[in-house]
Amino acid sequence: MATTAASTDSRAALPSVDRVLRSEAGAKLVAAHGRALALDAVREVLAELRTERAAASEAGVAADAAARLAELTAPSQKPVFNLTGVVLHTNLGRAPMPPEAAAAAAAAMQSATNLEFDLDSGKRGDRDAHVESWICRLTGAEAATVVNNNAAAVLLVLNTFALRKEVPVSRGELIEIGGAFRMPEIMARAGCRLVEVGTTNRTHLKDYAGAISKKTGMLMKVHPSNYAIAGFTKTVGDAELARLAHEHGLPYAVDLGSGQLVDLAQYGLPHEPTPAEAIAAGADLVTFSGDKLLGGPQCGIVVGKAALMAKLDRNPLKRALRLDKGRLAALEAVLKLYADPERLAERLPTLRLLIREQGEIRAAAERLRPAMTHAVGAGFAVTVAECASQIGSGSLPVDRLASACLAIRAKAKGGGSVERLAAALRALPKPVVGRIEDGALKLDLRCLEDEAGFRANLDGFSLS
Structure with a gap:
């Protein structure tokens, strides 16, 4: 919350809904999201501030309302990096479209x-x-x-x-x-x-x-x-x-x-x-x-x-x-x-990914290992390892494709868990979805073609 110190009279220390919406910041809020959504968001922010007995300016309330609306109106279906090792992953949308x-x-x-x-x-x-x-x-x-x-x-x-x-x-x-x-x-x-x-x-x-x-x-x-x-x-x-x-x-x-x-x-x-x-x-x-x-x-x-x-x-x-x-x-x-x-x-992306050579995938893993090592910090060890991809979606179920991955393991007890790391990677602007196997978070790179986008996605990554 963009608030000031607590106030003994929250009603006096808070602007009205109308004042917020008529302010410069409020007008931008209405222009971006429409009056109905902006009105609801401002009311919700003010209600919370009253409960907390906190004070805030029109700009502060509008800023909090904007953050709420950005989260509310963000697309629920997001592009993700599919590093699960399953090319046709049913839960991740199956075939990538050409x-x-x-x-x-x-x-x-x-x-x-x-x-x-x-x-x-x-x-x-x-x-x-x-x-x-x-x-x-x-x-x-x-x-x-x-x-x-x-x-x-x-x-x-x-x-x-x-x-x-x-x-x-x-x-x-x-x-x-x-x-x-x-x-x-x-x-x-x-x-x-x-x-x-x-x-x-x-x-x-x-x-x-x-x-x-x-x-x-x-x-x-x-x-x-x-x-x-x-x-x-x-x-x-x-x-x-x-x-x-x-x-x-x-x-x-x-x-x-x-x-x-x-x-x-x-x-x-x-x-x-x-x-x-x-x-x-x-x-x-x-x-x-x-x-x-x-x-x-x-x-x-x-x-x-x-x-x-x-x-x-x-x-x-x-x-x-x-x-x-x-x-x-x-x-x-x-x-x-x-x-x-x-x-x-x-x-055809599906076919291209299925026939991708292991050597090409391993080379990509070697190139990306330093960036991933820097991103996850000293609590984890990142290695390049061989792995097996699946075709997925009920296609050729017993067949595996030789692949390569970034295998990330916690260095010591208390240094961080791979489960926590996996959750943090899924929270990135473009979520990274891997698989946890044999005590490691494995990022199979068979389906990763945008290396530059993957690196940029890691910028500023932190477990804290």
């Missing part, structure tokens, strides 16, 4: 657009048209649609083709995704009945065949993108399941979960099934995410046969799950990057 996508979204959000307007005919258009041709080009599908996330895509497919019907799914594929959302629960909300087939580790074609009845609505395979079952295992391939489904006049759907539009093996990463592979194997419908390995905005994408996609579009749920113009613009920009595969790794 500049082209961010610019496209901003441009669309700031103006009226032809979102659902056909400029040639002057009649109503289809919002999916802005991305459908690109998705089909990249997957080989006949048609495509987009909704607000992959869980919604699965919900829409199940509700459209299996409402009040049964859907056989392998016991080994009854996945749980983030936030305790489970495939059986999504199926129940979609209005269909799950029929479990096979066992956790082994499911055969005969298990699916034995579960098909007049009540069956479709066959479905769920890619276990956020876990892996190893050892004595057996799964049924897409081609076999597609043939079985078609023999019984049923659609065959594949949920890829994370999803990717290129073969990651060409970049030295483990192979992840692609929508194009599922379509080529005979899948009628394929669902996958846009904001994970694909590297775009949050969305769920459905590709498949044109006749089936037309049924999806007629489902009333589609309107409830559709994308806004900003995300559609961002997705279109990201899809266009995939049309230039030679430069994709350079231009």
Whole structure:
């Protein structure tokens, strides 16, 4: 509080609300935040001063009110340095957006657009048209649609083709995704009945065949993108399941979960099934995410046969799950990057970060170690160490990426704790988020590309 010494008569020693707002400092407050917020803040400051029996000038009250309003009106969602070692961190927003996508979204959000307007005919258009041709080009599908996330895509497919019907799914594929959302629960909300087939580790074609009845609505395979079952295992391939489904006049759907539009093996990463592979194997419908390995905005994408996609579009749920113009613009920009595969790794942040070499990351750690040592002070030791990054968001869950980190440890008992240090780094103007492991605060630098910004962010850092 910008106050003077305590007063025995706080009412006499404090200016009125009106006097504060009519002062030069008060006028600036109103101009910056509007009268309603300024009025509330000034009243709150004066109420506290009366309780404390303290005195203050108009300028002092206005200064305290300005500090309150700066905190109140600051964006709650802040850019952070993701040094957790998880590239696609669900809690930190998953895929970082390429500049082209961010610019496209901003441009669309700031103006009226032809979102659902056909400029040639002057009649109503289809919002999916802005991305459908690109998705089909990249997957080989006949048609495509987009909704607000992959869980919604699965919900829409199940509700459209299996409402009040049964859907056989392998016991080994009854996945749980983030936030305790489970495939059986999504199926129940979609209005269909799950029929479990096979066992956790082994499911055969005969298990699916034995579960098909007049009540069956479709066959479905769920890619276990956020876990892996190893050892004595057996799964049924897409081609076999597609043939079985078609023999019984049923659609065959594949949920890829994370999803990717290129073969990651060409970049030295483990192979992840692609929508194009599922379509080529005979899948009628394929669902996958846009904001994970694909590297775009949050969305769920459905590709498949044109006749089936037309049924999806007629489902009333589609309107409830559709994308806004900003995300559609961002997705279109990201899809266009995939049309230039030679430069994709350079231009798509998610892929660029995933394939970053350990030597490059370690060199960055060596460059930043002196600045971090100076920032944390004498109570901590900062070393450069090898570590393993994760891809994250249920993508390639057992695979790790060789990386390097700044490992910060307390030198002696009472010299400071890594928990306290981690909290202080999260309180910086641009919060720094790492992970505590083996008694050290580890800052994995795989996702750090702005070294100059990181250094500047440490200026004036203090644990006191």
